[in-house]
Amino acid sequence: MILLKSPQEIAKMEKANRYVAEILAEIKERIRPGMETRELDVIAEEGCRRRQVKPAFKGYRNFPACICVSVNEEVVHGIPGHRRLKEGDLVSLDFGVQCDGFFGDAAITVAVGEVSSQARRLMRATEESLYAAINQVKAGERLSNLSHATQKVVEDYGFAVIRQFVGHGIGRSLHEDPQLPNFGPPGRGPIMQVGLTLAIEPMTSAGSWQVRILKDGWTAVTKDGSLSAHFEHTVALTEKGVLILSKL
Ligand code: MG
Secondary structure (H helix, E strand, O other), X not given: OOOOOOHHHHHHHHHHHHHHHHHHHHHHHHOOOOXXXXXXXXXXXXXXXXXXXXXXXXXXXXXXXXEEEEEOOEEEOOOOOOOEOOOOOEEEEEEEEEEOOEEEEEEEEEXXXXXXXXXXXXXXXXXXXXXXXXXXXXXXOEOHHHHHHHHHHHHHOOOEEOOOOOEEEOOOOOOEEEEEOOOOOOOOOOEOOOOOEEEEOOEEEOOOOOEEEOOOOOOEEXXXXXXXXXXXXXXXXXXXXXXXXXXX
C-alpha cells in the first residue's frame, strides 16, 4: 500500500532530507586520499549529533554504521572500516536520517582526486539517469516510466543498471511501498498521485549488472569486478509537480 503524504508531512520530510544533503556535502568536501572509510562514518555521526537527528541506517537490520561507503567495485551497503581511500577511487556514499518521525535518504558518488575517464562517465551517466527518472514523476502517469527512463540513459552510455536493488517509497518508514526497479518497460505499475514520496536510486556498473554479497553479509560488489556508481534523491510529488527534497 502506497502511503500518500500531506503537505505538512512533506515539509517534515524536506527537513530530514535537507540534513541528509548537508551531511553528504560535508563528507564530499572533506574526502581525501589516505583517509580510512571509517573516518567518513565519524563525520556522518558528528553531523547527526550536531543537528540532533538520528542516523537511519545504524542498527537497521543490524547494520553497524551511520553511512554506507562503497568503493570502486562495491555497489552498495559497504561497511566503513580501515580501508584507506586512494587517488583514483570512486566512493559511493549512501546516507539517511530520521527527524520528527520522518526519514530522509540520499546517495552520491564522489571521485577521490583524479579518476579515470571511464569513472567520470559512469558517474555522469548515473546522475543523469537519476534526473531522467525524476523528470518522469508526474501525477496520473505510471511508476515504471521512471524505471525505463533510468535504464535508457545508463544503457545509452554503454553501462548497465544493477537489477538486484531497487528504489522505494519513504516516509515514516525508511522503506515503504512501492518498490522502484531501475529497469523495465514504461507504462506499468501504480499510477502516481500527489503525495507520493520516493527514494529514487539508480546503481550502475561499467560492466555486467550482476552482483554478489561479500562475507560480511552486507557489501554488494559487481561480480565481474567492474566499477560501480550510485546516486539517490528523495522526491515528493506535490500539486506543483515533483520536488527534490534531498537537494541543497
Ligand atoms: Mg534508499
